[in-house]
Amino acid sequence: xxxxxxxxxSLTVWEGETAILNCSYEDSxxxxxxxxxxxxxxxxxxxxxxxxVSDKKEDGRFTIFFNKREKKLSLHITDxxxxxxxxxxxxxxxxxxxxxxxxxxxxxxxxLVRP
Amino acid sequence: xxxxxxxxxxAVLQEGQAVSFWCDPISGHDTLYWYxxxxxxxxxxxxxxxxxxxxxxxxxxxxxxxxVRPKGTNSTLKIQSAKQGDxxxxxxxxxxxxxxxxxxxxxxxxxx
Numbered sequence: 201x202x203x204x205x206x207x208x209x210s211l212t213v214w215e216g217e218t219a220i221l222n223c224s225y226e227d228s229x230x231x232x233x234x235x236x237x238x239x240x241x242x243x244x245x246x247x248x249x250x251x252x253v254s255d256k257k258e259d260g261r262f263t264i265f266f267n268k269r270e271k272k273l274s275l276h277i278t279d280x281x282x283x284x285x286x287x288x289x290x291x292x293x294x295x296x297x298x299x300x301x302x303x304x305x306x307x308x309x310x311x312l313v314r315p
Numbered sequence: 316x317x318x319x320x321x322x323x324x325x326a327v328l329q330e331g332q333a334v335s336f337w338c339d340p341i342s343g344h345d346t347l348y349w350y351x352x353x354x355x356x357x358x359x360x361x362x363x364x365x366x367x368x369x370x371x372x373x374x375x376x377x378x379x380x381x382x383v384r385p386k387g388t389n390s391t392l393k394i395q396s397a398k399q400g401d402x403x404x405x406x407x408x409x410x411x412x413x414x415x416x417x418x419x420x421x422x423x424x425x426x427x
Binding site for chain 2: 204234236241242243244245246249289291295300301302303304305306307308
């Protein structure tokens with residue numbers, strides 16, 4: 201059962217365009233949604249995150265839009281740069297202080313930014 | 316501050332062989348996670364520890380996989396008898412309390 205779904209699987213944009221990555225989830229108890237960025241040969245690194253009490257989170261060129269009712273979120277990368285070429289993972293967890301942060305990851309979206 | 320350190324970087328073995336992966340988390344991080352990432356897929360949690368205690372190992376194939384964190388610092392993940400289906404990158408991550416997970420670069424395992 202795939203609890204976190206991502207689309208598209210791959211995405212190509214031109215430098216300067218906006219890339220839009222989609223994510224949906226099934227478990228209503230999920231309340232923490234980080235996006236991780238992974239370059240080849242490296243481990244994933246936290247890019248930006250949002251909690252379910254918010255509907256938008258912005259950090260520079262990266263913005264998360266969150267719709268709790270529809271259990272959907274999206275990551276927008278504005279003014280895309282070739283250095284943004286990477287795989288982006290949407291993840292989710294029921295954040296508790298007592299039991300760690302058990303993240304469930306999607307399959308990822310591979311983004312290629314052409315100069 | 317040093318990040319999460321994993322070794323070896325690569326491992327290639329025949330089916331039926333054993334292999335161990337080692338992880339040194341970020342100093343002071345109490346929670347340590349092992350994830351399996353098959354090629355072109357997202358990481359999938361195998362097991363995680365809070366200090367030396369196992370919190371969740373429900374996704375760990377217990378007949379062949381084992382993981383320990385005896386002093387609540389470093390951790391070892393072992394595969395007793397590897398299968399071709401175990402081919403993947405094994406990622407270790409650590410966090411303080413339930414906050415951000417920091418990942419190592421992983422061990423890329425190929426089982427022939």
